[in-house]
Amino acid sequence: MKRIVAVLGGGSFGTAIANILCHNGHQVKLWLRDHQLADHINHQHVNNRYFPDYPLHPALIATTDPVQAVADAELVFIATPSKAFRATIHPLQQQLAGKCIVSTTKGIEADSFMLMSQILQQEIPTAKVGVLSGPNLAKEIMAKGLTATVIASADNELRQLVQSVLHCDYFRVYGNDDMFGVELGGALKNIYAIVAGMAEAMGMGANTKSMLITRALAEMSRFAVNMGANPMTFIGLAGVGDLIVTCMSPLSRNFQVGMALGQGKSLEDAEAALGQIAEGVNTLQLVKDQADQIGVYMPLVSGLYEVVVMKQPVEKVVRSLMLGEQKTDVDFSVTELLARQ
Numbered sequence: 001m002k003r004i005v006a007v008l009g010g011g012s013f014g015t016a017i018a019n020i021l022c023h024n025g026h027q028v029k030l031w032l033r034d035h036q037l038a039d040h041i042n043h044q045h046v047n048n049r050y051f052p053d054y055p056l057h058p059a060l061i062a063t064t065d066p067v068q069a070v071a072d073a074e075l076v077f078i079a080t081p082s083k084a085f086r087a088t089i090h091p092l093q094q095q096l097a098g099k100c101i102v103s104t105t106k107g108i109e110a111d112s113f114m115l116m117s118q119i120l121q122q123e124i125p126t127a128k129v130g131v132l133s134g135p136n137l138a139k140e141i142m143a144k145g146l147t148a149t150v151i152a153s154a155d156n157e158l159r160q161l162v163q164s165v166l167h168c169d170y171f172r173v174y175g176n177d178d179m180f181g182v183e184l185g186g187a188l189k190n191i192y193a194i195v196a197g198m199a200e201a202m203g204m205g206a207n208t209k210s211m212l213i214t215r216a217l218a219e220m221s222r223f224a225v226n227m228g229a230n231p232m233t234f235i236g237l238a239g240v241g242d243l244i245v246t247c248m249s250p251l252s253r254n255f256q257v258g259m260a261l262g263q264g265k266s267l268e269d270a271e272a273a274l275g276q277i278a279e280g281v282n283t284l285q286l287v288k289d290q291a292d293q294i295g296v297y298m299p300l301v302s303g304l305y306e307v308v309v310m311k312q313p314v315e316k317v318v319r320s321l322m323l324g325e326q327k328t329d330v331d332f333s334v335t336e337l338l339a340r341q
C-alpha cells in the first residue's frame with residue numbers, strides 16, 4: 001500500500017531513508033533548509049552536498065517548506081542533529097499532532113538530558129512515537145549494501161508500519177519495544193567511536209580494539225540499565241551492532257573525529273574538517289556529568305573526557321586506565337537478568 005511520508009532533514013541519513021521509501025513506492029517529501037540543494041534534488045535527482053556520487057529516486061520531492069512537507073503525511077521521520085531537533089518540531093506542533101513520528105537522531109539534548117523520543121512526547125503529546133537505530137552507515141545504505149535496523153516503539157502498529165514501508169531486499173527492519181534502550185544505545189556508541197578512532201590513529205592492534213569495543217559495551221549497558229533500559233537490548237543491532245560498525249568503520253564521522261584527535265589535531269579543527277555532525281562530542285560531556293551524578297563507573301567516558309575536555313596527554317590517560325582497579329569481566333549474571341524479566 002502506497003503511503004505518504006515526510007522526512008525532516010536532508011543530510012546523510014535523511015536522504016538515505018527518503019531514498020529507500022521512494023524505492024519502495026511511497027510518496028515522499030524531504031525537507032531541507034537549502035533552496036539550491038532542494039532545486040538540485042528535484043531537477044537533477046542528486047543530493048550533491050551529501051551524496052554527489054549516488055543518484056536519487058526520481059520520485060523524491062525536496063522542499064524547504066516544513067509545513068508543506070508534513071501536511072499530508074501519516075508518517076514522519078526526523079533526521080536532524082540533536083541540537084536542532086526541538087527547534088525543528090516545535091513550530092510544527094499543530095501539523096504533527098496525531099501522526100506517527102520516528103526519530104533517527106542519535107543524540108541527547110543538552111541541559112535536559114532528554115532523548116529525542118522524550119522531546120517528541122513532550123512537544124507533541126498526541127503523536128505515536130518511535131525510534132529507528134542500528135548499524136546504519138548512510139553511505140552504505142545509499143550503495144544498497146545489505147543492512148539491518150531496529151524500529152523501537154511501545155506502539156505495535158507504528159512498529160509494523162515502519163517495517164512495512166522500509167523493508168526491502170537490501171534493508172531489513174527488526175522490532176523492539178525497549179525504545180529507551182535502543183535510543184540510548186545509539187547515542188552512547190558515538191562516544192566510543194571517538195575512542196576507537198584515536199586508537200586507530202595511534203596504531204593500536206587488534207587486541208586493543210577488541211578490548212575497547214567489549215569494555216565499551218559493558219560500560220554503555222551499565223549506564224543504560226541504571227537509567228532504566230533493558231540490558232538485553234544491548235546484545236542486539238542497536239547495541240553491540242551499532243557499536244561495532246561505528247568503532248570499526250572510517251565512514252563513521254565520530255570515528256573520523258577520533259582519528260583526527262589521535263593525529264594530534266584540536267577538537268575544533270577536527271570538527272571543522274568534517275563539515276558534518278559528530279554527535280559523540282556533545283554526548284561525551286552530557287554523559288560524563290550524568291554518570292558522575294548517578295554514580296555509574298564509566299572509565300572510558302572519563303578517560304576520553306580527560307583527553308578532549310581537560311586536555312590531558314593521551315598516553316597518561318591510557319596508562320591510568322590500564323593500571324586501574326581490577327574488575328570483573330561481565331556485569332550481569334544470568335540469574336540477575338532473569339530476575340529482571
Ligand SMILES: NC(=O)C1=CN([C@@H]2O[C@H](COP(=O)(O)OP(=O)(O)OC[C@H]3O[C@@H](n4cnc5c(N)ncnc54)[C@H](OP(=O)(O)O)[C@@H]3O)[C@@H](O)[C@H]2O)C=CC1
Pocket residue numbers: 009010011012013014032033034049050079080081082083084088104105106107136137138139275276277279
Ligand atoms: N549518517 C549516518 O550514517 C547516520 C546518522 N544518524 C543520525 O542522524 C542524525 C542526522 O545525522 P546526519 O544526517 O548524518 O547528519 P548530516 O550532518 O549529514 O546532516 C544534517 C542535516 O541536518 C540539517 N541541519 C543541521 N543543523 C540544522 C538546524 N539547526 N536546523 C535544521 N536543520 C539542520 C543539515 O542541513 P544543512 O545541510 O543545511 O546544514 C542537514 O540536512 C544524527 O543524530 C546522526 O547521529 C543515524 C544513523 C546513521
Ligand SMILES: O=C(CO)COP(=O)(O)O
Pocket residue numbers: 106134135136137138190193242245246251252253254255277278279
Ligand atoms: O550512527 C551511525 C551508523 O550507525 C553513523 O555514525 P556517525 O554519526 O559516527 O557517522
